[in-house]
Every structure is written in C-alpha cells, then in structure tokens.
Amino acid sequence: MHALPTEIRAGSSWRDVWREVALTVALVVAINALVDRYLDIHPTNRAKAVVQAKWDLVRAPPKDLGWLVVGDSSANQGVDTRMLAAATHEAAINVATVGDFGVVGDAWMLQALLAAGGHPKRIVMVHVADVWVRGLEVLERVVTRLRPPVDVARFEPPLAWSMRQKLHLAWNHHFVNRFPFYTQNDSLTWLLLNPGKILHPPQVRLDPSGFESEPETSPELFAQDTPNLRKFMKGSSAELTAHQLAALETVARLTRRLHATLYIRPSPLWEGFAGDPAVQPFVNHVADQLEHFAATHASVVLLTRDPFWLPATQLQNADHATEEGARRFTQSTLDEILHRERRAP
C-alpha cells in the first residue's frame, strides 16, 4: 500500500502565532476596506444603490425646488420628476427610497434637505398602503445600512427604540457595517456567481433628478408579489403605527414652516385589487386615517383616497409602475395638484 498523507508537525513559537494572527487580521481589514470601496462605487444591490443616490440628492439640492417627491419604491418608480419639472418650469427631485424606511425616512430626508439649503414649494408623498403600518423592527433592519452612515439620532421624530434595538443599532453602526463581507454578502455572492459583472456592474436606471424608470413588466415578479401583498393586507391591522404618524407630523410641521404644501397620494396598485375584500378594507382604513390627518393640518392635502389602479401590463410587480404606468400616474397626480392650486385663493 502506498503511503497515506499525514500531518507533518512543525514547531512554532508564540511570536509566530501572534505575527500570523496580526497579519491575518490586518489583511481581513484591508480586504474589507477595498470591497467596501468597490461596493460603494458599484453597488450591485438595487435598493442600496437607490438609497445611496437619493441621499446624495438631498445633500446637494437644486435651487428653485418646485417639487420634492418622497416615499417608497412605488414613488421612486412611479413619479416622473421630468414631467413635473416640465409642467411648471421648476426643479423637481424624487428622493423616494424603499418601503422599509417608511414615513420616518421621508422626515429624515426632508430635514437633511433643509439643512443643505433646500426649499421645496410642494412635497409629494407616495406610499403603498402597507408601508403606513410597518413597525420599528422593519426600520431597524435598514437604518444602519445608510452609506455613508447617517446619524439619524439628530433627526425628528424621536423614535421609541427598545434597549435591545438601541444596542443592535449601535453594534451594527459601529462594527458590523464596517464589514461588507458580512453585511453585503448577497451582493458578493452575486458577484461570485457572475464574475463577468465585476468589471461591468449593473446600473440602476436612475435619472439625475432621482426618478427610476423601468421599461419592462416582470410577470414572474408580479406573480410572486401580488399574493404576498394581498396576504399581508388580509392578515394585518391597518392602524398607522405610532412612529409613522409621528414622522408624518414632523413632515407636516416642516411643510408649514416652509409655507409649502404636502400632497399625499396613495401609490399605484394593481387594478385586480380594486374591490378585493382582502385588500379594499385595509386600503380604506388607511385612507380614513390619512383623510382625518389632512383635515386637521392646513398644509396637508390628501389627493385621493384610493390607490391609482393600473393594469398588470403597466406594472412590474403589484405596486411598481413601468415607464408607461409612471407616466399615467404622474400625469394624474400633476393634474390633481395643479387643479387644486389653480382653485386655491
């Protein structure tokens, strides 16, 4: 029988061990820094890229800002700022990000924009109905992923984080997020499985004013998303969560201080949900609460109670409009606002 491989032992000193550990740790830190830099420049995660680009926009707002669009991904893909700007010959930016930031994210961005000298005349807020009821734990998941890191504690409204959440946020903010190898594992796995994209990373189709256009429908995504949303709305309470309401108060107060108007518009939604007993009561209850809020705040207008119903052919999933859907939604929103402004004394 030929010789089997074996463990050939070699001596080692404590000095060798420490040198090896120290050099390994240094290399891990260095590799992480390189990857961190690469992923900041070429984010493969669509949501991360969108959030990063939108924060860049609020930090350097245009002068003569006629329109500020805030909200979730349905607004990011649904409100075409180019149409708004063309209609009023004023600058328009869309800083809507993703649903998990909720209205709290809108409030933060508005404050960041004001701090950077921005002064919008109109604020258009668009959210899917389910975003209004999302809890703090959802926000906790995304808040420390802001790059470059944002000290959200300096913004209003103050949030009632539990001690566990505070510790988790601090741990993520100060330590875990420094390790993209850990926090951006999905992006890295995607790159590993698509090595050809390392030199030519995918680009988000984001207009300089912040509108993300999506020309194609995605039947697969649509089929996956619609039952999930329906299931959520059927099984969840439609009460606005305290922190979303507090954030809405903050946005309303800042709007009033700016002598601007906050226009709230329910998002585009698949027309198959219209009248659906699992969806419509949820949507109606959210609308009731927003209507009450608008009625008690002079600077706030609820444009419509119902979502903007779109056919599946103009949607990417249940609430993300394609370019064509976005055109229709933006035009409808624009018409409503301009009509109201013309009627106003």
Place this chain on the structure above:
Amino acid sequence: MLFNSFTFLIFFPVVYALYLATQRRLALQNAVLLAASYVFYGWWSLKFLGLLLVTTGLDWTLGRALGRIDDPRARKTFVTISICMNLGLLGFFKYHDFFARALVDALARVGLTLSVPVLHVVLPVGISFYTFQSMGYVIDVYRRTSPPVEKLFDFAVYVAFFPQLVAGPIERAMHMVPQLTRPRVITPALVHEGLQLMLWGFFKKLVVADNLARIADPIFSAPRSSHGVDLLIGALAFTGQIYGDFSGYTDIARGVARMLGIELMVNFRLPYFARNPRDFWARWHVSLSTWLRDYLYVPLGGNRRRPGRMLVNLLITMLLGGLWHGAAWNFVIWGFFHGSWLVVHRLATSGEDRAPRSALTQAGAIAGTFALTVVGWVIFRAKTGADIAWILTHWGFATSASSSGLAWRLFVFWLPLVIVDAAQAASGDLLRLAKLRLAPRALVYASLFCGILAFGSRAGREFIYFQF
C-alpha cells in the same frame, strides 16, 4: 449545540478561558471539560443527557470489573452485557421503527398481517458515535489491550469530550485516556494548528458544503424534474457537500481539541485521491472504518479464514457499516455497494495494492475510484430505490436552461476543496497550509475568513453526520 452557531461562538471562548485558568490543576481542568461537554450536549436535549450518563456509568463499571477478574466466563459475561446494552440502546433508538416496518412489510408480502407499533423514536444526537466509543473501550479492556480507567470522572470526560461527542472521530481509550489523565501542555504549535484546522473546517462546512447543498437538495428532493448533466451536477454537488460537511466537522473538532491540548485521530486523508476502494476506506471516516475492522471484521475471522469466508466477512462488515449510517434501505444498499466493490477489488488484485506504474494510470485509478464513489453517494443520498435508478439511468451530458448556472456554482464551491486537497496530496502533508511562508499563509487565512463571512451559510444547517 452546533459548531456553526452563535451560541458556540460564545460558549467556546468562555470554556477556553476557564480551561486556561485551571491549567495547573488537572482535576479542576477536567471538571471544566466535563461540565462543558454536558452543557454542549444538554443544549440539544437534557433528556438524552441521561442516556449518555447511563452508558458512561455502566461501561465504566464493567470495564473496572473486567480489570479485576480473571475468570474467562465472567469476563465474557461482562463484555457481553456491555455489547448488548450498547447495541440494545442503539437498536432501540435508531433501528426499532425501521425493523418494525420492514417486518410488517415482509409479512404482508406473504399474506400475513402483523401489528408492530411504530414508536416514532427520536434519535439522540451522537448516539452512534459515543456508544461505539464506549463499547470499544470495554472490548479493549476485555482483550487486555487497554487498561481499565480507574476514575469514573476521567472515563466520563473520555466518553463526553464535547468536540467529538456528536460526530466523532470515534476515539480509542488507549489513545485518548492517557491524554486526559496527565497534565496537558498547550504549546504554540498546538494553538497554531488548532486555529488552522478550525478555520479550514468552518470554511469547508459553511462555504463549501452548505452552498453545494443548495445545488444538491433540490435535485435530490425531486430527481425526476432533472435529467442529463443537471443530475450529474447534483451528484457531484452532494459528493462535495458530504465531504466538506463531515471533514469540516472533523477539522473543527480536531482544531478545538488541539487548542485544548488534546490530539484526536485523523479521520480523513484526502479520500477523493484514493486509487481503489480499499484505499478509499483507509482515507474516509478512518475512525469508523478502523473500528469496524478491529471490532467486527477481525472477530468475524478477517483475513485469517479461507478466501471465500474472508469475502463474506468483508461484505457483512460493509453492510453493517452502511446500516450504521442510518435506518434506511439506501444505507444498506450503499454498504452492499461498497462491500461488493471491495470484494471485486480483492478478487482482481489478490489483496495486494500495487502502486500504478505511470502518472497516467495513477490518474486513471483516482478518476475511476472517484466515479464509483459518486455512484455510491447517489445511493446514499437518494430517498428511494426508484430515485436511485432514475438518477443513475438518466444522468448524462444533455443540458437544460439552468445547467450552465448550476455548473458554475458547482465549480466555484468545489474549487477551494480541489486546490487545498491537491496541495496536500502533492506534499503528502495534511497541514500543508500551515507550512506556507508567513505572507501567503496570512493571505490564505484572511481569504478563508472573508469567504466564511461573505459566502458562508447563515442558516445554521446541521452537520449531515449528526443524524447518524
């Protein structure tokens, strides 16, 4: 408790700190080890900790009795009690339902109806490993190849030693007990090798095995949805998964033990570089194959009987070795497959392993052995006989829309195994990584660490061999 859990990340540093703090007092240090081992096991089930205690207490008592008496009949009685008790426990927890169902099915085929209760017994984790280890000790004392362990405490640490308690290696008392009864010196070399083994073990489990499982699982759960090259990819993925998973576990166990100053036996010697089935079993799960050789094959007569009987002994050993892996027919068939392969090899070579003459014939022998090993893993992993037949008759080179993606994923996650194992095979040194110069070595370790962070599974998948 799983090695690949957050709990273990806290557990081990705490235990290690206590262990180092008690370095000068052996009894106290062993108490730390024992307490840690029971916490480690009890984390999974306190109830079955009792079973471990029963096995420990009974085998220690029988071992001590065997050490004190010379009467052959009494000695035989004691060793028989230990074997019956250990195999009885194993049989009840692992095989009761399997044999009950098999009996009912067999009688139904000849028109008889029998009602045997199926108890849905929960299999205690690690029972196959610690019963073999404990029973092996009593047999060694009976054979007088190992002295009895004087203190119950030391024996309890030997049986329950947490790094290898639930999935081996199946240690021998003569190798391990002396390490537990004398003060241990933790040298820098041990720490260095221990860290390296743990790092490579975690990488093999979390990055290689768990990612290959994502390819293999869907294919083996519905093999009829795949054909051609996809089935081949599934089989190769499981081949890498089971090796990465089990050898990864062993490396972590050996690394943790080495950090504690305790040497565990080598359990894997680059099995996919084997040149024939005999060579394969000298490299794969070495602690089990040598256990089966010493406590089953040799007592059956081993090589000492006439050739026909020897081949039967080989077949019986492999069949039972297959059954050891689990109470299912595919494990029996897998054991039979390997037994038959060993028999054919022995008949073809007259039991002599001659090294192949040229590099080409060596490569051919390795490739041929690997191919048959893959066939074996298909039998091992598939759920039913029909699935085995489907995979083995429908794999090939016809591609589907998902083939290229699957193939790339297979390549990416197999590659580190191939590179490291090839380097180890070329040097004949299983600690080859530790021999690199400082800078490349640190780069390799940093890459492994980053690889675990980025591509390691976070689902906390159990190790495959926990179920055996």
